[in-house]
Amino acid sequence: MHTDTQPAGTTAAAGKPPKDVRGFWRVLLAVIAPLPMLAQGLYYILWPSDSNATFPQSVQDTTDHLGLIGALQWIETPFLVGLIPATFAVAWVARRGAPRLATIGALLALVGDLAGFPLIPNGDRLAYLTAEQHLDVPAMTALSDAQENYLLGQLAGLLFIIGITVGLLLLGLALWRSKAAPAWMGWALAIGGFTHPFVSGLVPGYIAQGLGLWVAAAGFAGASYALLRMRDDEFDLPPQTRTIA
Template sequence: MSTETAVTPPIVKTRKDLRGFWRILLAVLAPLPMLGMGLAYILSPVDGGVSFEDTVAAYTGHLDQVRLTQYLGLPFLVLLIPATFAVVWVSRRGAPRLTTAGAILALLGQLAGFPLNQGGDLLAYATAKHHLDLATMTTLQTKLEEDPIALLGGLLFIVGIVFGLLLLGVALWRSKAAPAVFGILLAIGGFTHPFMPGHVAAGLGLLVTAAGYAGASLALLRMSNDQFDLPPL
């Protein structure tokens, strides 16, 4: 006489699907870095590229305004890399080669530029606010700018913005992930930004770039979770 043993089916743990969270998060943050920095440029009391002494003089009478521009620039420093990744993610299937080339240039420039390129904005602000010795702080800023590591970081960052975003804009356009106008805006905004005359024009150029990044937002909001990524195991 045989005895049958009941087999208990294995318990399968269902992992929470967070694809929708990541898709919406990337869509929301994609335009924020360039939008914030564009407004910061427009509201700045001084043009970029002027001497450290002139920057301190302009900051002295506008400390609150300068502080506001620094807060507006925070999304640029914190979120530009994931925002660029959002463009890469939506373009990678429709234009894999262009997206790869643009991603390498743009992300390399951003990853190198942020830690290596020591900008003088905070130094000028501290000098103006705390009445630090102008000659000493000017010498310090000059030495920081002339350091080979800072020069390399600045070069890589400019290459990433000018050529990396140009390629990503073309990739976004060619991928058909978003309407072509968004890719064109991203390409034009990134490529022309360093050559815009005056802080207002430079800021408007960054707003154009932000509109290009918004193309990735539109594409992410349009796609399903299955189009965005594979489900959890």
């Protein structure tokens, strides 16, 4: 028994060749690419609490701005849901022009995302739930402290920071070297990601970090630029019909 493959456009005994949906995936990735960093940048800029606030202070700030914080929970969603496919979009665009940089950068960024999203405790959400549900602040403060000291969460946080800084730096350089998008877009991705942990003290709150993520979003838009300009045949191989003989 063996498996034969036939290119798209041929007729097989099993029926018509599968429908070509490369255009759908290409446009979908182009739409998704800049959204996570745009959303998270807005989240940081609108966040009313100071970046070094204690958990009880964060609960108080949340209580004072409960409607805004509730809305921000939804605004953050594109970042949590979309950063992985957005990262994949950049790697896919840059992989031919800068295969090694794109591969290393994507591995670091994706490992950081996959470790960080499920394992890093979300203190902002915990503060929101404490305020919104009128939970016991001392008890929730103890839970917040326990989460902050949880070794697995700390390791996940380290991987996430490496992914955002080093991973996106390398992906930005790969996008620049690939010439798939304007050079400034590659540098925007590299700078926006790498500087993210280091700009929090420049202005009060999280505004500097939010603006930095908007710079990174411009870099992710470089993948959108390239994806929308390329043909389906440049994006991926055509579908094939498989027959079993």
